[in-house]
Amino acid sequence: MSRPSALKTVLSTASCKLTRALLRRTGRGGTAVPGKVAMKVAPDILKATSQGMEIVVVTGTNGKTTTCNMAWHAISECGRDCLLNRSGANLLSGITADLTCNADWRGRPRTHYAVLECDEAALKQVVPLVRPRAVVVTNLFSDQVDRYGGVENTLAEIRRGVKLVPETTLVLNADEPLSASLALGVPNKTVFYGMNPSVGVRGDVDLNDAGVCPVCGKAYEWDFHIYAHLGGYRCPGCGYGRRTPDVEVMSIEDLTALGSRIRLRTAEGERDVDISLPAVYNIYNAAAAVGAALALGLPLDKTLSSLSSVESSFGRLETFDLKGNRLQMILVKNPAGCNQAFSYLTSLEEDFTAVLCLNDRTGDGHDISWINDTDYEKLCGDPHLKKLYVCGDRKEDLDARLEKAGAPGEIRQIVGDYDTLLGLLLEEQRPIFALPNYTAMMELRKVLSTATGKKDFWA
Numbered sequence: 541m542s543r544p545s546a547l548k549t550v551l552s553t554a555s556c557k558l559t560r561a562l563l564r565r566t567g568r569g570g571t572a573v574p575g576k577v578a579m580k581v582a583p584d585i586l587k588a589t590s591q592g593m594e595i596v597v598v599t600g601t602n603g604k605t606t607t608c609n610m611a612w613h614a615i616s617e618c619g620r621d622c623l624l625n626r627s628g629a630n631l632l633s634g635i636t637a638d639l640t641c642n643a644d645w646r647g648r649p650r651t652h653y654a655v656l657e658c659d660e661a662a663l664k665q666v667v668p669l670v671r672p673r674a675v676v677v678t679n680l681f682s683d684q685v686d687r688y689g690g691v692e693n694t695l696a697e698i699r700r701g702v703k704l705v706p707e708t709t710l711v712l713n714a715d716e717p718l719s720a721s722l723a724l725g726v727p728n729k730t731v732f733y734g735m736n737p738s739v740g741v742r743g744d745v746d747l748n749d750a751g752v753c754p755v756c757g758k759a760y761e762w763d764f765h766i767y768a769h770l771g772g773y774r775c776p777g778c779g780y781g782r783r784t785p786d787v788e789v790m791s792i793e794d795l796t797a798l799g800s801r802i803r804l805r806t807a808e809g810e811r812d813v814d815i816s817l818p819a820v821y822n823i824y825n826a827a828a829a830v831g832a833a834l835a836l837g838l839p840l841d842k843t844l845s846s847l848s849s850v851e852s853s854f855g856r857l858e859t860f861d862l863k864g865n866r867l868q869m870i871l872v873k874n875p876a877g878c879n880q881a882f883s884y885l886t887s888l889e890e891d892f893t894a895v896l897c898l899n900d901r902t903g904d905g906h907d908i909s910w911i912n913d914t915d916y917e918k919l920c921g922d923p924h925l926k927k928l929y930v931c932g933d934r935k936e937d938l939d940a941r942l943e944k945a946g947a948p949g950e951i952r953q954i955v956g957d958y959d960t961l962l963g964l965l966l967e968e969q970r971p972i973f974a975l976p977n978y979t980a981m982m983e984l985r986k987v988l989s990t991a992t993g994k995k996d997f998w999a
């Protein structure tokens with residue numbers, strides 16, 4: 541596919557920028573529409589507006605946004621200009637909008653680097669246009685089943701994308717058998733990241749998504765577990781199994797509500813690394829970001845030290861100050877992510893209030909049956925849980941699930957709307973953890989942003 545002509549590039553870029561400016565003037569985010577307009581004029585405009593850039597594309601079920609944020613921060617801390625598609629519009633149209641608005645009026649990119657969050661199914665459309673230096677696949681878990689038709693289909697979608705870019709380095713989670721299998725049968729260079737067996741079990745083990753050996757179809761044997769289906773797997777039939785990580789977490793020295801300290805091994809030896817975001821899953825995200833930085837050839841020391849100053853992104857352990865009280869928001873959209881959030885909450889040993897919000901709109905997936913596969917018993921069994929607010933379109937279903945999980949009636953409260961919820965939260969004295977799914981997060985965040993004066997994400 542050749543690049544669009546100079547005239548088409550100018551027209552496409554101009555229409556993209558103009559559309560975004562108009563949408564923002566009318567108070568809308570303008571995340572995907574400007575890209576659609578640009579592609580109407582020049583369908584492959586992304587090819588021009590990403591020309592010559594060094595790009596990292598991040599895909600996978602959980603941790604995309606945080607991994608992107610960490611990789612972007614590392615590149616920036618190394619003194620390089622870098623674009624990040626922070627809006628969360630991670631389909632072809634949104635990525636086209638961000639890269640085209642990043643270009644000058646002749647369609648030439650204004651930054652040399654970009655970190656792009658990309659939807660799993662959109663990868664095959666995006667990568668042939670931007671020819672990334674690295675594709676990071678964080679992990680694969682059952683998610684939004686009605687959208688892709690299961691985790692094996694999602695893996696196949698990603699594989700279709702990977703096959704289009706044999707020159708791209710794959711940054712893969714060695715401990716996650718589904719995404720790690722993307723390295724099979726392709727010529728791409730790889731950087732594997734993972735945890736040393738000595739790190740030990742850090743959450744609930746659930747092998748439902750582990751699948752079977754992609755080579756011979758036998759069930760895996762396991763040498764160790766970290767959480768869910770992440771750990772040390774090996775096929776007894778053909779010998780396929782976990783690869784030794786290039787970026788390896790040797791130990792977790794400390795883990796608090798503010799972050800963690802780990803010992804990390806790379807080809808340059810072992811270092812102590814501070815990560816300014818809490819929770820074990822963010823250690824994986826940090827290791828993925830380090831893998832991306834290595835694929836780009838960034839200096840290791842600056843990359844590692846950047847992890848101590850990463851700020852949380854939009855709804856991912858984002859912290860709000862409610863009249864001096866702390867509210868942390870954790871986006872949850874599937875059992876694995878939700879269970880990890882519960883592991884984090886229950887590890888903190890402090891009394892807390894939880895807010896659970898569940899919607900079932902297009903951005904969430906209409907099927908909410910995943911709440912039945914989620915370990916609410918773990919949350920509800922925590923003696924530190926003192927109050928539980930339930931909100932969102934499917935609040936009654938969620939409340940019924942929480943009752944079944946053992947949350948007493950006197951601590952549960954269904955709340956009809958977010959303004960009422962905000963009023964209640966402003967009266968709270970305990971730390972608050974809000975766990976909404978996607979569209980519920982957008983609503984809750986809007987109310988919180990207005991109350992606390994935080995900016996909208998596109999401002």
Ligand SMILES: [Zn+2]
Pocket residue numbers: 753754755756757758775776777778779780
């Ligand atoms: Zn096998």
